[in-house]
Amino acid sequence: MKGFCWKRWSVVWIGVVMLVNVYPAKAGSPLNVYVVNYPLKYFAERIGGKHVRVFLPVPADVDPVYWTPKISDIGAYQQADLILLNGAGYAKWVSKVSLPRSKSVDTSRGFKDRHITVKETMTHSHGAEGEHAHEGLAFTTWLDLSLAAKQAEVIANALTRKRPQHKEQFMANYQSLEKDLLALDSRIKALVTPNHTVPIIFSHPVYEYFEKVYVLNGESVHWEPDEKPTPSQIAELNKIYETHQAKWMIWEGAPIKSAVNVLERMGIQSAVFDPCGNVPLDGDFLSVMRQNIANLEPVFR
Numbered sequence: 001m002k003g004f005c006w007k008r009w010s011v012v013w014i015g016v017v018m019l020v021n022v023y024p025a026k027a028g029s030p031l032n033v034y035v036v037n038y039p040l041k042y043f044a045e046r047i048g049g050k051h052v053r054v055f056l057p058v059p060a061d062v063d064p065v066y067w068t069p070k071i072s073d074i075g076a077y078q079q080a081d082l083i084l085l086n087g088a089g090y091a092k093w094v095s096k097v098s099l100p101r102s103k104s105v106d107t108s109r110g111f112k113d114r115h116i117t118v119k120e121t122m123t124h125s126h127g128a129e130g131e132h133a134h135e136g137l138a139f140t141t142w143l144d145l146s147l148a149a150k151q152a153e154v155i156a157n158a159l160t161r162k163r164p165q166h167k168e169q170f171m172a173n174y175q176s177l178e179k180d181l182l183a184l185d186s187r188i189k190a191l192v193t194p195n196h197t198v199p200i201i202f203s204h205p206v207y208e209y210f211e212k213v214y215v216l217n218g219e220s221v222h223w224e225p226d227e228k229p230t231p232s233q234i235a236e237l238n239k240i241y242e243t244h245q246a247k248w249m250i251w252e253g254a255p256i257k258s259a260v261n262v263l264e265r266m267g268i269q270s271a272v273f274d275p276c277g278n279v280p281l282d283g284d285f286l287s288v289m290r291q292n293i294a295n296l297e298p299v300f301r
Contacts, residue, residue, distance in 0.1 A: 030048075030050065030051055030052055030053045031048065031051060031052045031053070031081040031082055031159070031162055031163065032053055032055070032079075032080045032081045032082075033048065033052050033053065033054045033055065033080060033081065033082045033083075033084060033159075034054075034055050034056075034057075034076065034077045034080040034082070034083050034084070035054060035055070035056050035083075035084040036056075036064055036084070036085055036086055036090060036091040036094065037056070037058075037064045037065070037086055037090065037091070037277050037278070038056060038064070038276055038277060038278050038279050038280070038285065039086075039142040039148065039151075039276065039277070039285055040084045040086060040107060040151070040155070041054050041056045041279070042284055042285040042286075043148075043151065043152040043155050043177060043285075044084060044155050044159070046152075046173055046174075046176070046177045047152065047155055047156050047159060047170055047173045047174045047177060048159050048170065048173070049169065049173060051159070051163055051166050051169075051170075052159065055076070055080075056278075056279065057069070057073050057076065058278060060278060060279060060281075062278070063277055063278065064090075064091060064277050064278055065090055065091060065092070065139060065277060066092065067091070067093070068093055069093055069097075074097050077099060078098075078099060078100060080103060081103065081162060082103055082105065082158060082159070082162060083099055083100070083103050083104045083105065084105055084107060084155060084158070085104060085105065085106045085107065086106075086107060086108060086139065086141065086142075086151075087106040087107060087108035087109055087112075087115075087141070088108050088115050088137045088138065088139045088141050089136045089137040089139050090139040090141075105154060105155070105158045107151040107154045107155060108141050108147070108150075108151060109154075110150060110154060111141075111147060111150055114144075114147065115137050115138070115141075116137065116138040116208045116209060116212060117136070117137060117138070118136060118137065118138055118205070118208070138205075138206075138208035138209060139206075140206050140207070140208070140209055140210070140275050140277070141209055142209075143206075143207060143209045143210035143275060144185075144209040144210065144212070144213040145181050145182065145184045145185035145188065145213075145289075146181075146182065146185050146213065147209065147213075148181050149177075149178045149181040149182055149185075152174055152177050152178060152181065153174060153178070155174075156170050156171060156173070156174035180286055184286075184289050184290070184293065187293050188214055188293060188296070189214065191293065191296060191297065191300050192214050192215075192216065192296070192300050193214075193215075194300070195300045195301075196214065196215045196216055196217065196300075197217050198217060198246075198247075198248075198299065198300060199217050199218075199219075199244050199245060199246040199247075200216060200217060200218045200219075200246050200248055200249075200250060200299065201218070201219055201220070201221060201237070201240065201244070201246045201248070201249040201250070201268065202218050202219070202220040202221070202249070202250050203220075203221060203222075203223045203224075203225065203249055203250060203251045203252065203255070204220065204221075204222060204223070204224075204251075204252050205220040205222065206252065206275055207220070207250070207273070207275075210273075217244075218250075219240050219244045219246070221233065221236060221237055221240065223249075223251075223255075223259065225251050225252060225253040225254060225255040225256065225259070226253070226255075226256055227256070227259075228256065228258040228259060229258075229259055229262055234262060237266070238266075241266065246268060247267065247268060247269060248268065248269050248270070248271055248298075248299045249263055249268050249269070249270055249271070250271050250272070250273050250296075250299070251270055251271070251272050251273070252272070252273070252274060252275055253272060253274060254272055255270055269298075271295045271296060271298065271299050272292070272295050273292045273295060273296065274288050274291075274292060276288045276289070
C-alpha cells in the first residue's frame with residue numbers, strides 16, 4: 001500500500017506459494033503492528049508515534065471488512081509484534097485462520113455489551129469483493145466516537161505492555177487522540193440533537209452505531225454509490241418512503257449522477273458520511289470525520 005515500506009527478511013516457498021515473513025522487532029526498535037482497518041491504523045500511529053510501524057495490507061479499492069488475505073498476508077500478520085482487531089465480527093477472515101493469541105488484541109471486547117446485533121440478514125454482490133452478507137453483529141463500532149476512544153485506549157494499553165519504557169509517551173499521545181475523538185463526538189451531538197427526529201435514509205446498513213448513539217431516525221437501503229439503482233431498489237425505497245418521508249440520503253461515498261437524479265425526482269437530496277474503513281485518498285481519519293460533520297450540517301439545520 002501507499003506509504004508502506006516492507007522489510008523482507010526471508011522468502012520461503014511452500015509448494016508454489018511464496019510467503020514473506022516479517023520478523024518481530026528487536027528490543028528498542030519500532031514495533032511491527034498489523035491492523036484490520038484504517039481507524040485502528042490511525043489510532044495506533046497517533047499513539048505509538050515513532051515507536052511503531054503500522055501495516056494495513058488491504059488494497060485501496062477494497063473494503064477491509066470483506067477483504068480476503070493472501071497466504072503471504074496471513075504470514076505477515078502471524079509474524080507481527082502486535083495484531084489489532086476490531087472485533088464485533090469485523091474482518092471475516094480472522095475467524096478462519098490461526099493468529100497468535102498472545103499478539104492479538106480485540107479492541108472492542110471491553111464493550112461487548114454495547115455491540116449491536118443486526119436484525120436482518122442481507123446478502124448482496126458488488127465490485128471486486130463479490131457476494132457478502134450483513135448478518136450477526138454490526139461492525140463499524142468507531143462510528144460511535146465514544147467507542148472509538150475506548151478502542152484507542154485499548155491500543156495504548158497494548159503498546160504499553162509491549163514497550164513499557166514508553167508508557168508516558170503512549171499515554172500522552174492517547175490522551176491527545178481521545179480529546180480529538182470526543183470533540184468530534186460533541187460536535188455531532190450538538191449538530192443533530194436539536195433535530196434528531198428528522199427522517200433519514202442511509203444508503204448502506206453500516207451506520208448502526210452512528211444511528212444508535214446519536215439517536216437518529218433512520219432507515220437503511222442497500223445502494224452502492226458507484227452503481228445505478230435497480231428498479232427493485234427504487235421500489236424498496238418507495239415502499240419505505242410511504243411511512244418514512246426522508247429528504248436526505250446519507251452515502252458512504254459520493255454517488256454517481258444517475259443515482260442522484262433518481263433521488264432528486266423523489267425530493268431526496270444526497271450527503272456523504274464516509275465511514276473511513278480504508279485509508280482515505282486525502283487527509284486522515286480526523287479530517288475525514290470533520291468533513292463528514294460539515295456534510296451533515298444541511299441535513300439537520
